[in-house]
Amino acid sequence: MRYVSTRGQAPAVGFVDAVLAGLAPDGGLYVPETWPQLSAEEIAAFTGRPYHEVAATIISLFAGDEISAEDIAEMCAEAYGTFTHAAVVPLTQITPGAFIAELFHGPSLAFKDVAMQLLARLYDHVLGAQRRTQTILCATSGDTGGAAVEAFRGRSNVRVVALFPEGRISEVQRRFMTTAAEKNVACVAVQGTFDDCQTIVKQAFQDQSLRQAVDLSGVNSINFARIAAQIVYYFTSAVAVGAPERPVSFCVPSGNFGDAFAGYVAMRMGLPIRRIVAATNANDILARTFQDGRYVRGAVNFTQSPAMDIQSASNFERLYFECVRRDGVETARAFQAFVETGGFDVPPQAFASMQQVFTGVSVSEAETTRTMIATLNETGELIDPHTAVAVAALHKTAEVNEPFVVLSTAHPAKFPEAVRAATGVTPALPPGSANLADRPERFDRLPADADTIKAYVREFALA
Numbered sequence: 146m147r148y149v150s151t152r153g154q155a156p157a158v159g160f161v162d163a164v165l166a167g168l169a170p171d172g173g174l175y176v177p178e179t180w181p182q183l184s185a186e187e188i189a190a191f192t193g194r195p196y197h198e199v200a201a202t203i204i205s206l207f208a209g210d211e212i213s214a215e216d217i218a219e220m221c222a223e224a225y226g227t228f229t230h231a232a233v234v235p236l237t238q239i240t241p242g243a244f245i246a247e248l249f250h251g252p253s254l255a256f257k258d259v260a261m262q263l264l265a266r267l268y269d270h271v272l273g274a275q276r277r278t279q280t281i282l283c284a285t286s287g288d289t290g291g292a293a294v295e296a297f298r299g300r301s302n303v304r305v306v307a308l309f310p311e312g313r314i315s316e317v318q319r320r321f322m323t324t325a326a327e328k329n330v331a332c333v334a335v336q337g338t339f340d341d342c343q344t345i346v347k348q349a350f351q352d353q354s355l356r357q358a359v360d361l362s363g364v365n366s367i368n369f370a371r372i373a374a375q376i377v378y379y380f381t382s383a384v385a386v387g388a389p390e391r392p393v394s395f396c397v398p399s400g401n402f403g404d405a406f407a408g409y410v411a412m413r414m415g416l417p418i419r420r421i422v423a424a425t426n427a428n429d430i431l432a433r434t435f436q437d438g439r440y441v442r443g444a445v446n447f448t449q450s451p452a453m454d455i456q457s458a459s460n461f462e463r464l465y466f467e468c469v470r471r472d473g474v475e476t477a478r479a480f481q482a483f484v485e486t487g488g489f490d491v492p493p494q495a496f497a498s499m500q501q502v503f504t505g506v507s508v509s510e511a512e513t514t515r516t517m518i519a520t521l522n523e524t525g526e527l528i529d530p531h532t533a534v535a536v537a538a539l540h541k542t543a544e545v546n547e548p549f550v551v552l553s554t555a556h557p558a559k560f561p562e563a564v565r566a567a568t569g570v571t572p573a574l575p576p577g578s579a580n581l582a583d584r585p586e587r588f589d590r591l592p593a594d595a596d597t598i599k600a601y602v603r604e605f606a607l608a
C-alpha cells in the first residue's frame with residue numbers, strides 16, 4: 146500500500162514512512178493510493194469477533210506488506226488489552242433506534258486512546274527495527290497529551306514532551322499527563338493559550354537543526370495511523386446493529402474531523418453507512434461548511450466541550466481531496482487560500498458529493514446542558530459534554546435514518562465540573578483511575594516562548 150499527499154507534489158511513500166513523517170513534505174496529508182475493499186461477506190464475518198481481531202484485519206489492509214500480519218495482530222491484542230471493558234468499544238441503547246458507542250474505556254478515558262495505544266506499539270516496532278529513538282512533541286488542549294503520555298510512557302525508543310496551556314485544561318486532564326513517573330515523559334505548562342502551544346510546536350518542526358538533533362515526530366490526528374485505528378469501531382458498531390444487511394448512520398462529535406473522516410473511509414471500504422452527522426459546538430466551521438459549501442474560519446469560542454474548540458479542521462483536507470476527485474493542485478490551492486484569506490468556496494460538484502454523506506449540525510451550550518440532563522433522566526446514563534453535543538445533534542437532525550450510532554468520545558468523569566453543573570451528579574472515576582488525585586504530579590512551567598521551549602526539548606532529549 147502506497148501513500149500519496151493531498152497536495153500532489155510529494156513522492157508516494159510506504160505505510161511506515163507515512164506514519165513517522167506525519168505531514169507530507171509538500172504540506173499535504175497522506176492518504177492511501179486506493180481504498181482497500183471489504184465484501185459484504187467479509188464485513189458480516191466481523192460479527193461477534195473480538196475487537197482486536199477486527200482491528201488487526203483492518204489495520205493490516207493499510208500496513209500492506211511492510212509489517213507482518215502476525216506483528217499487527219500482536220500489537221492490536223496488546224493495545225486493546227489495556228481497555229477496561231471486554232468489548233473494548235461497547236454499545237449502549239438510548240432510544241429505540243439509537244445507540245451510544247463508548248470509546249472511552251482506555252487508560253486516559255478519552256477516545257484518543259483507541260488510536261494512541263496502537264500508535265505507540267507501531268512506533269516501538271518500527272523504531273526498534275531501525276535502532277532509532279524519536280522525540281514526540283505534542284501540543285494538547287487536554288486529551289491528546291494524556292493519551293500520548295499513557296501510551297508512550299516507559300517506552301525505550303520514544304521520548305514525549307507534552308505542552309499544555311497552563312490553567313486551561315481540567316484537573317483530571319492535567320493529572321493524566323503529569324502523574325506519569327517515567328523518565329521518557331516531560332510535561333510543560335506553557336504560560337499561554339493552546340494556540341501558543343501549537344504555534345511553538347510548528348516552529349520546532351521548522352527548526353531543521355533541532356529536528357535532526359532530537360529526531361522529532363508528531364502524533365496529532367494528521368497522522369494516518371490514527372485514522373486507520375479509528376475506522377475499526379465503525380465496523381464493529383455497525384455489525385452490532387445490523388450491518389451489512391441494514392445500513393447504519395453515525396453521529397460524531399467533531400473538532401479536527403479525524404474521527405468523522407474515519408467513518409467516511411469505512412464507507413468507502415464497503416461498510417453501508419447512510420449518513421454521518423458531524424456534530425460541533427459553537428465552533429461550527431464544519432457544520433457551516435456542510436450547510437453552505439463555504440469553508441471559512443470563525444473566531445474560537447470557549448465551551449464545555451473544549452476538545453472541539455477548533456476553527457480549522459485539519460482532516461477536512463482529506464475529504465476535500467476525495468471530493469475534488471483527488472486533484473492535488475486544486476486541494477493545495479484551496480488550503481493555501483484558507484491560510485492566506487481565512488476561507489474558500491467548495492466547488493459545486495465536490496459540495497454535492499459531501500452532502501450525499503455528511504450533515505453538519507452545530508449545538509449551543511444550552512442545548513448541550515439540556516441534553517446531559519435529559520439523557521440522565523430518560524436513560525439513567527451520564528454523558529460527557531462532547532457526547533451530549535452529538536446526542537443533541539441527532540435530535541436536531543430532521544431525517545433520522547435508523548439505526549443510528551452516536552460516538553461517545555470521553556468518559557463523564559473526565560469533565561466532572563461540566564457534568565455536575567448540568568446534572569447535579571458528580572461522575573465517579575473508574576477504579577483504575579480512582580487514585581489519580583493522590584498521585585504526585587511532575588511538570589515544568591515555561592513562558593510561551595519558542596526558543597525557551599526548543600532549548601528545553603533539546604536538553605530533555607539529549608540528557
Ligand SMILES: *Cc1c(COP(=O)(O)O)cnc(C)c1O
Nearest residue numbers: 288399400401402403404452554
Ligand atoms: C479529540 C476529541 C474530539 C474531536 O475529535 P476529532 O477527531 O478531532 O474531530 C471529540 N471529543 C473528545 C472528547 C476529544 O478528545
